[in-house]
Every structure is written in C-alpha cells, then in structure tokens.
Amino acid sequence: MTLKQVLTILYRGPLESCNYDCSYCPFAKKKNTREELAFDRACLLKFENWISQQDREISLLFTPxxxxxxxxxxxxxLVRLSWLPNVKKVCIQTNLSCSLAWIARANPKTLALWTTFHPTETTVDKFIGQCQQLVENKIHFSVGIVGKKENFSFIQTLKDQLPPTIYFWVNAYKRQANYYSATEQDWLQKIDPLFSFNNTIYETRGKGCEAGESSLSIDGEGNVTRCHFIKDYLGNIYQQSLDSMLGVRSCTNDCCRCYIGYINLKELDLNRIYSNRILERIPLDYH
Ligand code: SF4
Ligand code: SF4
Structure with a gap:
C-alpha cells in the first residue's frame, strides 16, 4: 500500500448536547433524544469504518x-481509531468532565486532547485532577480557557497550578472590539506566549489556505467542505474519492478568526511553531 500525503480531517457529527451550560457557548445547547444519539453513533461508526479503509495517513480532530x-x-x-495503522493523530475538543477509565486502553502515541476549562461549570481542583490522570497515562493534551475578564483570576490560578510542561492557551474574546487594554494584553501574552496569534482577526479573502488542499471538514453524513467556515459543498466521502475533492484553494471569506481555521493559512506557516502537535494545540517548546 502506497501512502499519500497526510490528510487532516475535522469531523463534526450531528451531536449537539453538552453536560455544561457555559454562558458564552456559541453552540446550540439542547438535549439530544435517544434517537438523535443513536443516529450520531451510527454516523460515527460509519466514519470510523471509512477511515480504516483509506490508503493514506490521516490526522483527525473531532470538533463536536x-x-x-x-x-x-x-x-x-477514539480508542479503536488510535490503534489504526493509517491514523497519525486522533484528537478531540473536550471539557474533560468525563470519566477517564477508558483512556489507558488508547494508544498514547496517537490520542491527544484539546481540553478547555469552563469556570462556571467545574472547579480548578477537579479539573487539575483530571489533567493529572492524563499525565499518568502519558496522553498529550493542551489546556485552555476563554479569555473573558471575569475569568482572569482563573487564568492565573490555572497557570500557577498546571505543570509547567503543559501548554496553557487563552482564547481571545473577540466579539467586542478593543476588549483588552494594553496592560491586559501584555499580561495575557506572558501567560500564553502565542496569545497574539489568537487575538487577531485575519483578513483572508484571496489568501492561500491549506483548507481544501491538505485539510477537510466532514459532517456526520459524510458531506465535505474545505473548513468549518466556508460551506461550499465539495462532495461526499461515501460517494466520491478524496482525490476528486482535494485541490489548491484560496480563501473566499473576508476573515478567519478561530484557531482551527487560521492554522491552515499558508502565510502564517504555523507548522513551524506546532509541528505534528498542531491539532491538539501544543507548540514545539512543550513537545
Ligand atoms: S463545555 Fe463547551 S460545548 Fe459545553 S456548554 Fe461549555 S462551551 Fe458549550
Ligand atoms: S482562511 Fe479560514 S475561513 Fe478561509 S479557507 Fe482557510 S480556514 Fe477557511
């Protein structure tokens, strides 16, 4: 079997429920019915089966x-995917509230977590305890938080309490223009040395982007778009070959503001900072 270029896939199935209730959550917070969960599970299993049949290496990020x-x-x-020979990375965004009994069975070389602390929904002690379990199981992970001003005390506490080997990122609050004072920006930059990358709204129309070329977004039914932010339909993985959908593309949106988007911008060349841990958001200094 000849392996082609590694392809990054962002998967988002039909699941749309959460055990937390963060005020800043941009996602619909509803309760999924038993039938909806069964459909989500069926989509996931079909996707897993499709992944196992691909003749190329794949890095996966689940963005539910x-x-x-x-x-x-x-x-x-995730446990099964982590052991597939063609899966280079399997990563998921999570609030880390789940039981971690399963994690010891996953392949620590490929499984990685993008974890976020949500101050109104859990405690620092509980969250750090979960992180400790990840460390004991040798699972790579980053920790982050939304940089709203009411979270500043938690930002300092987490920075102080997390092991220095764990990268701690702050997602800039960009819904309000000029939200941070210069002093606040300096402080956040000291906490997260890559904060300024996130505190930028990139003007991207016409710019070269890996989305659609070496990275795709796929929904539960197999529909493909270049990224989560441009909904132009490229095809369906259950009906067409990947090669027919991949191609060099430039951005057709005015701007790109989220990490899972701007990491694809060619001019930023963020692989030089994150290398093969870009999906779990861990820069080279912390590898
Ligand atoms: S944990 Fe994430 S998905 Fe759940 S409510 Fe908070 S922000 Fe939304
Ligand atoms: S720059 Fe952002 S919005 Fe534009 S194609 Fe790339 S990922 Fe999508």
Whole structure:
C-alpha cells in the first residue's frame, strides 16, 4: 500500500448536547433524544469504518457541537481509531468532565486532547485532577480557557497550578472590539506566549489556505467542505474519492478568526511553531 500525503480531517457529527451550560457557548445547547444519539453513533461508526479503509495517513480532530467524551461510543471509537495503522493523530475538543477509565486502553502515541476549562461549570481542583490522570497515562493534551475578564483570576490560578510542561492557551474574546487594554494584553501574552496569534482577526479573502488542499471538514453524513467556515459543498466521502475533492484553494471569506481555521493559512506557516502537535494545540517548546 502506497501512502499519500497526510490528510487532516475535522469531523463534526450531528451531536449537539453538552453536560455544561457555559454562558458564552456559541453552540446550540439542547438535549439530544435517544434517537438523535443513536443516529450520531451510527454516523460515527460509519466514519470510523471509512477511515480504516483509506490508503493514506490521516490526522483527525473531532470538533463536536457539545461534549462528546461523556458518551461511551465516542470513547470506544477514539480508542479503536488510535490503534489504526493509517491514523497519525486522533484528537478531540473536550471539557474533560468525563470519566477517564477508558483512556489507558488508547494508544498514547496517537490520542491527544484539546481540553478547555469552563469556570462556571467545574472547579480548578477537579479539573487539575483530571489533567493529572492524563499525565499518568502519558496522553498529550493542551489546556485552555476563554479569555473573558471575569475569568482572569482563573487564568492565573490555572497557570500557577498546571505543570509547567503543559501548554496553557487563552482564547481571545473577540466579539467586542478593543476588549483588552494594553496592560491586559501584555499580561495575557506572558501567560500564553502565542496569545497574539489568537487575538487577531485575519483578513483572508484571496489568501492561500491549506483548507481544501491538505485539510477537510466532514459532517456526520459524510458531506465535505474545505473548513468549518466556508460551506461550499465539495462532495461526499461515501460517494466520491478524496482525490476528486482535494485541490489548491484560496480563501473566499473576508476573515478567519478561530484557531482551527487560521492554522491552515499558508502565510502564517504555523507548522513551524506546532509541528505534528498542531491539532491538539501544543507548540514545539512543550513537545
Ligand atoms: S463545555 Fe463547551 S460545548 Fe459545553 S456548554 Fe461549555 S462551551 Fe458549550
Ligand atoms: S482562511 Fe479560514 S475561513 Fe478561509 S479557507 Fe482557510 S480556514 Fe477557511
């Protein structure tokens, strides 16, 4: 089997429920019915089967609209995916509230977590305890928080309490223009040396982007778009070959503001900072 260029896939199935209730959450917070969860599970298993049949190396990032890891079928799927020979990386965004009993069965060389602390929904002690379990199981992970001003005390506490080997990022609050004073920006930059990358809204129309070329977004039914932010339909993985959908593209949006988007911008060349841990958001200094 000849392996082609590594392809990054962002997967977002139909799941849209969460055990937390953060005020800043941009996602629909609803309760999924038993039938909806069964459909989400069926989509996930079909996707897993498709991944196992691909003749190329794949790096995966699950970006659910809600919390997936509280569902056993996601935990088990990640364990299986982590051992597939063509899966280079399997990563998921999570609030880290789930039981971590399953994690010891995953391949620590490929499984990685993008974890976020949500101050109104858990405690620092509880969260740090979960991080400790990840460390004991040799699972790579980053920790982050939304940089709203009411979270500043938690930002300092987490920075102080997390092991210095764990990268701690702050997502800039950009819904309000000029939200931070110069002093606040300096402080946040000291906490997260890569804060300024995130505190930028990139003007991207016409700019070269890896999205659609070496990275794709796929929904639960297999529909493909270049990224989560441009909805032009490229095809369906269950009906067409990947090669027919991939191609060099430039951005057609005015701007790109999220980490999972701007990491694809060619001019930023963020692989030089994160290398093969770009999906779990861990810069080279912390590898
Ligand atoms: S944990 Fe994430 S998905 Fe859940 S409510 Fe908070 S921000 Fe939304
Ligand atoms: S720059 Fe952002 S919005 Fe534009 S194509 Fe790339 S990922 Fe998508």
């Amino acid at each position: 609209w809600g919390e997936a890891l509280i569902r056993k079928y996601y935990q088990e799927c």
